[in-house]
Amino acid sequence: MGNVTLPKIIEGLESGDRRLLAKAISIVENQTKGREELLEYSYTHMKKTKLILGITGAGGSGKSTLIDKMINVFRAEGQAVGVIAVDPSSPYTGGAVLGDRVRMASHNTDAGVFIRSLGSRGAFGGISQGTKDVLYLYKSFGFDAILVESLGVGQAETEITNFVDITAVLLVPGYGDAIQMAKAGIQEIADIFIINKSDRPEAELLYQQLLATFDSLPPDKQPLVVKTVASENIGITELFGAIKTAEKRQAPNKDLKLKARVECEIASRVRSHFDSKLSVQVTRMMIPVLKGELTPFQAADQISSKISIKE
Numbered sequence: 111m112g113n114v115t116l117p118k119i120i121e122g123l124e125s126g127d128r129r130l131l132a133k134a135i136s137i138v139e140n141q142t143k144g145r146e147e148l149l150e151y152s153y154t155h156m157k158k159t160k161l162i163l164g165i166t167g168a169g170g171s172g173k174s175t176l177i178d179k180m181i182n183v184f185r186a187e188g189q190a191v192g193v194i195a196v197d198p199s200s201p202y203t204g205g206a207v208l209g210d211r212v213r214m215a216s217h218n219t220d221a222g223v224f225i226r227s228l229g230s231r232g233a234f235g236g237i238s239q240g241t242k243d244v245l246y247l248y249k250s251f252g253f254d255a256i257l258v259e260s261l262g263v264g265q266a267e268t269e270i271t272n273f274v275d276i277t278a279v280l281l282v283p284g285y286g287d288a289i290q291m292a293k294a295g296i297q298e299i300a301d302i303f304i305i306n307k308s309d310r311p312e313a314e315l316l317y318q319q320l321l322a323t324f325d326s327l328p329p330d331k332q333p334l335v336v337k338t339v340a341s342e343n344i345g346i347t348e349l350f351g352a353i354k355t356a357e358k359r360q361a362p363n364k365d366l367k368l369k370a371r372v373e374c375e376i377a378s379r380v381r382s383h384f385d386s387k388l389s390v391q392v393t394r395m396m397i398p399v400l401k402g403e404l405t406p407f408q409a410a411d412q413i414s415s416k417i418s419i420k421e
């Protein structure tokens with residue numbers, strides 16, 4: 111396995127060889143030799159995906175459980191499903207990955223389901239470069255549906271909306287901050303709010319509070335709200351209904367979204383290229399500044415003059 115050549119891996123992506131997809135993911139995620147070629151290949155060979163859904167929410171809110179139930183629906187329709195689970199703690203502790211695997215274990219032997227956990231290395235809770243890269247691999251592999259499970263909600267999460275068709279945010283009743291989270295910007299990223307663990311008594315209250323929060327928005331701008339009990343397979347049909355509605359709403363924005371994605375894609379790659387070089391320069395320049403030989407402004411100017419961008 112260690113010595114599979116790049117052309118073989120690309121052939122594998124083309125023919126739908128899951129073992130070679132796993133290999134490609136490792137290369138891309140670990141940024142080892144062949145990454146650029148694999149990205150070039152996958153970007154230029156994207157196949158049509160019916161749905162790319164981002165599911166985000168706090169740890170333990172039930173994302174994996176919900177995805178497990180959603181997979182059942184896709185599989186009943188004969189659709190091939192790829193899942194990317196982004197968990198910052200995963201490759202290091204192992205615990206979280208194990209959790210996801212167990213939650214989605216019923217699909218382990220199904221050749222139509224491919225699940226991979228990634229660490230969100232480098233990105234603070236948001237969708238990391240690695241996740242975006244793996245998403246391209248999935249797109250070239252030809253899944254009918256791709257689900258991206260990501261942890262955390264907050265500003266850093268806004269980026270995910272550019273890379274998925276529909277974003278669903280999981281809220282759990284009884285967590286005091288649910289409404290706060292809904293108000294604080296998440297409103298802009300969520301196409302759908304899922305109130306999971308609706309078997310809890312506070313669920314109805316949260317539901318009403320959410321509706322009231324969005325009451326002042328025009329009806330077609332109000333996020334969709336769905337109640338689910340993922341562990342009991344309740345509300346899944348309603349969730350798929352909300353996804354359909356969200357898709358219809360999204361249709362006119364396709365071009366805008368593509369532009370945002372391309373912009374984000376180019377800028378973030380350039381930024382990460384310069385960031386690593388920049389931190390070395392900054393560290394070096396701190397010494398004369400701390401000694402009082404230079405002001406921070408002079409130091410910044412000196413670094414900037416080294417990074418020349420020809421117009």
Ligand SMILES: Nc1nc2c(ncn2[C@@H]2O[C@H](COP(=O)(O)OP(=O)(O)O)[C@@H](O)[C@H]2O)c(=O)[nH]1
Nearest residue numbers: 169170171172173174175306307308339340341
């Ligand atoms: N009571 C209740 N428990 C749930 C529900 N959905 C998931 N759980 C449980 O919540 C825990 C965390 O679920 P998990 O899917 O791993 O959450 P994740 O970290 O968001 O992926 C597990 O013990 C699930 O069985 C639900 O709707 N109601």
Ligand SMILES: [Mg+2]
Nearest residue numbers: 173174210259
């Ligand atoms: Mg999970």
